Each structure stands twice: as C-alpha cells, then as structure tokens.
Amino acid sequence: MVMSKKVMINSKGLRGNINVPGDKSVSHRSIMFGAIAEGLTVIHNFLRADDCLSTMACFKKMGVNIQDDGDKVVVHGKGWNGLVEPETILDVGNSGTTARLMSGILAGRPFHSVIVGDESIAKRPMKRVTAPLALFGAAIDGRNHGEYTPLSIRGRKLSSIEYKLPVASAQVKSALILAALQAEGESVITEKVPTRNHTETMIRKFGGDISSRNGEIRVAGGQRFSGKEIKIPGDISSAAFFLAAGALVPESKLVLPGIGLNPTRTGIIKVLEEMGASISVEWDDNDEFEPTGTITVESSRLKGIEISGDLIPALIDEIPVIALLASQAEGRTVIKDAEELKVKETNRIDAIVSQLRILGADIESTDDGMVINGPAALHGGTVDSLGDHRIGMTLAVAALLSKQEVLLKNAGAVNISYPSFYSDLHSLSLG
Ligand code: S3P
Numbered sequence: 001m002v003m004s005k006k007v008m009i010n011s012k013g014l015r016g017n018i019n020v021p022g023d024k025s026v027s028h029r030s031i032m033f034g035a036i037a038e039g040l041t042v043i044h045n046f047l048r049a050d051d052c053l054s055t056m057a058c059f060k061k062m063g064v065n066i067q068d069d070g071d072k073v074v075v076h077g078k079g080w081n082g083l084v085e086p087e088t089i090l091d092v093g094n095s096g097t098t099a100r101l102m103s104g105i106l107a108g109r110p111f112h113s114v115i116v117g118d119e120s121i122a123k124r125p126m127k128r129v130t131a132p133l134a135l136f137g138a139a140i141d142g143r144n145h146g147e148y149t150p151l152s153i154r155g156r157k158l159s160s161i162e163y164k165l166p167v168a169s170a171q172v173k174s175a176l177i178l179a180a181l182q183a184e185g186e187s188v189i190t191e192k193v194p195t196r197n198h199t200e201t202m203i204r205k206f207g208g209d210i211s212s213r214n215g216e217i218r219v220a221g222g223q224r225f226s227g228k229e230i231k232i233p234g235d236i237s238s239a240a241f242f243l244a245a246g247a248l249v250p251e252s253k254l255v256l257p258g259i260g261l262n263p264t265r266t267g268i269i270k271v272l273e274e275m276g277a278s279i280s281v282e283w284d285d286n287d288e289f290e291p292t293g294t295i296t297v298e299s300s301r302l303k304g305i306e307i308s309g310d311l312i313p314a315l316i317d318e319i320p321v322i323a324l325l326a327s328q329a330e331g332r333t334v335i336k337d338a339e340e341l342k343v344k345e346t347n348r349i350d351a352i353v354s355q356l357r358i359l360g361a362d363i364e365s366t367d368d369g370m371v372i373n374g375p376a377a378l379h380g381g382t383v384d385s386l387g388d389h390r391i392g393m394t395l396a397v398a399a400l401l402s403k404q405e406v407l408l409k410n411a412g413a414v415n416i417s418y419p420s421f422y423s424d425l426h427s428l429s430l431g
Pocket of ligand 1: 024025026097168169170171172174196316317340
C-alpha cells in the first residue's frame with residue numbers, strides 16, 4: 001500500500017480534539033482476564049485493531065464465548081477451566097503481547113496448544129518467556145530450542161518460583177504472573193526497572209491479589225477471578241503521534257481527552273516537558289482502575305535532551321516518534337539503554353534511523369539507541385513503515401513537516417494498533 005502526503009495543513013496548523021482509541025496493552029489483558037474470570041466481563045472502548053483482534057480470536061478458539069456488538073465487547077468467562085484445547089493453531093498475527101502473555105496462561109492449562117504468528121513474530125525472542133515458564137513446570141518448546149515460534153505448550157500443574165527478570169519487559173513479567181496465578185504456592189518475581197503494570201492493576205480490578213514493593217512482585221497461586229465492567233483508557237502510545245504533531249506543526253493546538261495516565265506509561269509527557277514543549281495535563285476525577293486525563297499540546301520550540309535509564313520502559317514504544325521530535329529540536333538528543341528496541345515489531349533502531357534519514361534527519365544509530373542533531377529541515381521522499389505500525393505513524397507525522405511529497409509504503413501497518421489513524425489525522429487539518 002502506498003500513501004502520499006494527504007494532509008494539507010490549513011493556515012492555523014492542526015487544531016481540534018482527538019479521541020484516540022483504547023489502550024492496546026489494556027485491551028489485550030481485558031480479554032484474557034475476562035476469559036479466565038467467572039461470569040460476564042463487559043468491555044467499553046476496546047481497541048478493535050489487528051493485534052487485539054488476534055487475542056480475541058485465540059480465546060474464541062479455546063472455547064470462550066466473546067461477543068462484540070460494535071459498542072461493547074462481552075466476554076462470557078467460565079473460569080480457568082473454561083478454556084479448552086484448541087483444535088487448530090493459535091495465530092497471534094503480529095502481536096508479541098498475545099504470544100507471550102498467552103504462553104503464561106497456557107503453561108498451566110491441562111492441554112496442548114501451538115502458538116504461531118507472522119514473519120515478524122517468528123524473529124522475536126521467546127526464550128525469555130519459555131525458559132522461566134519451564135521452571136514453573138510447564139512443558140514448552142519452540143523452534144531453535146524454545147527461542148522462536150512456533151511454540152508448543154503442554155500445560156501442567158505448576159509450582160511457584162522465585163525469579164529475577166533479566167530484561168525489563170512487561171510482557172515477560174506478565175507471562176510469569178499469569179503462570180504464577182495458577183501455581184501451587186506463592187511466586188516472587190523481581191524486576192530491576194519498573195515496567196508497565198497493567199497486569200497488576202487488572203488483577204486487582206478482577207478481585208485478585210498481588211503485591212508489588214520495590215520491584216518485588218508477590219503472587220499467590222490458585223486465584224480465581226470474577227467478571228467485571230471495564231473501561232479501557234485512551235492509548236497514550238497512540239496519543240503520542242498527535243502530541244508530536246501538535247508540538248511540531250506551527251500554529252497548532254490539540255486536545256486529547258480520556259488518555260491513560262498510568263505512571264508506568266507517561267515517559268513521553270516527561271520528555272516533551274523536558275524538551276520545552278507547551279503541554280499540560282488535567283487529570284480526570286474518577287476511580288477507574290487506570291487513571292485518565294486530558295492532554296493539551298501546542299506548537300513549541302523544542303531543545304535536545306538525554307533519555308536513558310529507568311525512563312526507557314515508560315516510553316519504549318514512543319522512541320520512534322521521540323526521534324522525530326528530536327530531529328526538529330535545537331541541539332543534540334541522545335537516547336541510551338534502549339537495546340530492547342532491536343527486538344520489537346522491527347529492529348526499531350535501524351528502522352527509524354534509516355527512514356528518517358531518507359527525509360533529511362541528522363540521526364545515527366548506536367549500540368543501545370541513537371543520537372539525533374537538530375533541527376534539520378525535512379524534505380520529501382519515499383519511505384517505508386517496514387510493516388511496523390509505530391514506524392508508519394511516525395513517518396506520517398514527519399510528512400506533515402515536509403514541503404514536498406512523502407510517499408509512505410506499507411502504510412496499512414497502522415491497522416495493528418490504530419486503524420483510524422489517517423482519518424483522525426486528516427480530520428485535524430480541517431479543524
Ligand atoms: C507491552 C510491553 C512492551 C511494549 C509492547 C506492549 C505489554 O513490550 O513494547 O508494545 O502490553 O506488556 P516488552 O515487554 O517486550 O518491553
């Protein structure tokens with residue numbers, strides 16, 4: 001699919017309100033917990049994008065009745081034992097979250113299952129999940145000694161473990177928590193750097209128990225959950241593209257209501273503030289399990305900064321668009337400690353460096369991140385999402401800044417997390 005630069009910006013820049021779709025991480029988990037809970041789970045603002053639809057399809061294959069009336073999604077959970085052996089493979093498509101979290105559930109179910117995905121999934125490391133799941137007692141294997149999909153899982157009775165996470169990954173942490181919930185005894189999972197805690201907030205929402213103190217997470221086995229009514233917050237990772245567009249396009253002002261503001265996800269706000277962006281946050285006064293609020297951003301003069309350490313997991317998915325912001329900021333931006341980017345939907349260090357360079361950005365890769373010097377005027381050219389949704393959306397925002405035409409190949413990749421992205425972007429230019 002080829003997309004030309006479609007958005008003509010009027011003289012007042014980008015203006016208006018955008019309701020970004022539901023959070024991807026929380027949507028996946030709402031289906032999973034709805035499926036293992038007992039009773040009805042009613043999900044509002046579920047993200048109907050390819051990744052979350054893959055999760056939905058997998059749980060349907062395991063016998064879970066899930067209905068979508070276009071407004072809300074209803075999961076008819078029958079508890080852990082309601083999951084049955086799937087007759088065919090479980091296809092996760094492009095979704096690493098589905099592959100890894102579902103492995104944690106399947107590790108303790110008394111049946112056999114096979115997880116497969118697309119070409120990108122086939123390259124993503126799975127040993128980080130299969131090795132600790134084997135410690136719980138699961139019989140789990142995969143291509144290249146458990147490193148890659150297809151994964152074959154024969155669930156077993158699990159016993160609790162104590163485990164220190166070697167990588168800062170919420171997907172790995174969550175897979176282990178999901179196995180621990182089924183194990184005999186209490187498991188202790190330790191993370192050096194805090195990562196997104198949506199699995200933990202969801203367990204509490206569904207009436208379960210989990211404690212987390214100084215990176216030490218304690219989970220008792222044998223927990224059961226009851227179905228709940230869930231409102232998914234707007235996805236801050238999707239909002240990030242509009243925060244960048246609003247900050248970068250002259251004479252813009254964008255208002256983004258209902259955005260999830262879980263502190264494990266708000267690194268992008270900190271970065272924008274530190275770069276000098278005109279951004280404000282108004283918290284909603286509600287008692288939702290995930291906090292939300294309205295973010296307002298206006299065109300701003302930005303300056304380069306250093307981004308590293310514990311902040312990285314709180315903005316890991318936003319680094320492509322942060323690279324674009326940095327290309328327009330005065331001075332040097334250094335992004336460090338972000339080697340995890342190499343094992344995302346694409347190698348995101350290579351992907352963003354190569355594509356932004358085509359448009360004229362001054363950006364170089366390093367072993368664990370990138371260095372960007374700005375500001376550099378962006379020009380037209382032919383770029384490629386390389387099949388990665390977040391690379392595609394970053395390049396579409398970059399196209400707004402170029403006077404010449406930008407052709408974006410594989411533009412349809414945005415369907416992974418944000419199917420209405422181009423129409424939402426287009427609507428602003430008319431605002
Ligand atoms: C996610 C965790 C992160 C993130 C991904 C979603 C999750 O991945 O990049 O988009 O929902 O738990 P890692 O756990 O691999 O860092």
